[in-house]
Amino acid sequence: MVVEINLLEQKEKRNILPYLVVAFFAFFLLTLAIVFNTQKSNLVEEAVRLDEQIVQVQAEQESFTTSSGGEGSGREELKTSLEQLKGTIVPTVPVVEGLVSLLPERGFFESFALTGTYEITVNVRFDSIQEAAKYTNILLQQSFISDVELAGVETDVVDNTEDLYDYQPRYIASYYIVLEESTLATVGVSTQ
Template sequence: MAAVQINLLEEKEQKNRMPHFLIAGAAVVFLLIVLVFWLQAREVQEENRRLEEELAGLKATETEISSATDQVGTERQMLQQAVNSLEEHASVAELLKETVALLPERGYIEYFSLEDNAVITMDVRFDNLQETATYLDLLDHYERTSDVDLVGVTEKELDAVVDPFDYRSPYLATYRVELPGSENAGEEEEAENESVLEP
C-alpha cells in the first residue's frame, strides 16, 4: 500500500519584487535625466561665457576703430585748415606782389595790413603828389579791388644835403583798399552805425 504524505504546514507566499525593480528603474531614469540637464546647463554656461568674451572683444575693436576714425577725422580737419591757411597766405602774397607791380619806379610800400582777408591798409612812399593820384587810379581800376580810398598824404621836407643811401621819398600816402569780400561787411557796419545814431 502506498504511503500518502500530507503536509499540514502553510505554503510560504513568494515575495513580489516587481515594485522594487520599478522604483530602482525610476531612480536610474531620474538620475540620467538630472545628468543630462546638468551637462546641458554646463554647455549653455560655456557658450554664454564664450559669447561674452566675443562681445567684449568686439566692443574693444569697435572702440579702437572709433578712436582711429576720430583721429583720422581730426588729422583731416587739421590738414584742411593748414591747406586753407596756405591758400590764404599764397593769395595775400600774390595780392601784395601785384600791388607792388603797380607802383612807380621809386615808389615803395612802407606798411601793409590785411584785415579779415577783406580790407587792406597800406602806407606808400612817393616822390610827388601826381604819383599818389596815379597809384590811386591804378588801384581803383585793379580787378581784385572793389573800393579804394586815399585816406591821407603827409609830406616830409627834404634836407639840403641828402645821402643817396638814406634817401626816403617825401610823400607818404595812406590807402584803404576794400576787396570784393568786404562789401557785405561794410554794409553791415553802416547799418549798425545808423542804428546807433538813430535817437
C-alpha cells in the first residue's frame, strides 16, 4: 500500500455567493432605475401635452369670451324686447271666449290667428249669409273691438249625395278684427 501525501496546500474554493448576491442587487437596481426613468419621461411628456391642451383651451375660451361680448349686448336687447312683449300680452282666451259667445247657435270658428299685437284674423262657418252679416254687426258694437272688416264670404260646396235634411254650415266668412288696446288693458273682455 502506498500512501500519498500531498504536501502542497490545496487552494480554497472561492465563495462566489456574495458576488452573485451583489451582482443580483446591482442588476435589480439598474432595472429599477431604467423603469423609473422611462416612467418619469412618459409622465413628463404627458404633462407637457396636457399643458399644451390647457393653453389651447384657454385660447379658445378667450376667443369665445371676446366674441360673446357682442352677444351680451344682443342678450340684453332680447331681454328688453321680451319685457316689452310681456307688457303687450293680449289676453287671447277671454277674447276667443267673447267672440265665441257672440256666434249664432250653429256658427263655429274654422280658424283663429293673431296677425299682429292687437289684430286677429278669424274664419267662421255660418248656415246663412244673414248670420254672417248679423255677426259682423254684433262685433262692431263690442267695446273690446275697435274695427271689424269682413274680408270675404265663401260658399262651401255641398255634396248632392248627402241627405237633404242633413243641416250643415254652408258659408265661410273671413274677418279681420282690430282689438281695442285700452279696453283690454283696463276692463278686459265683456260682451254687451
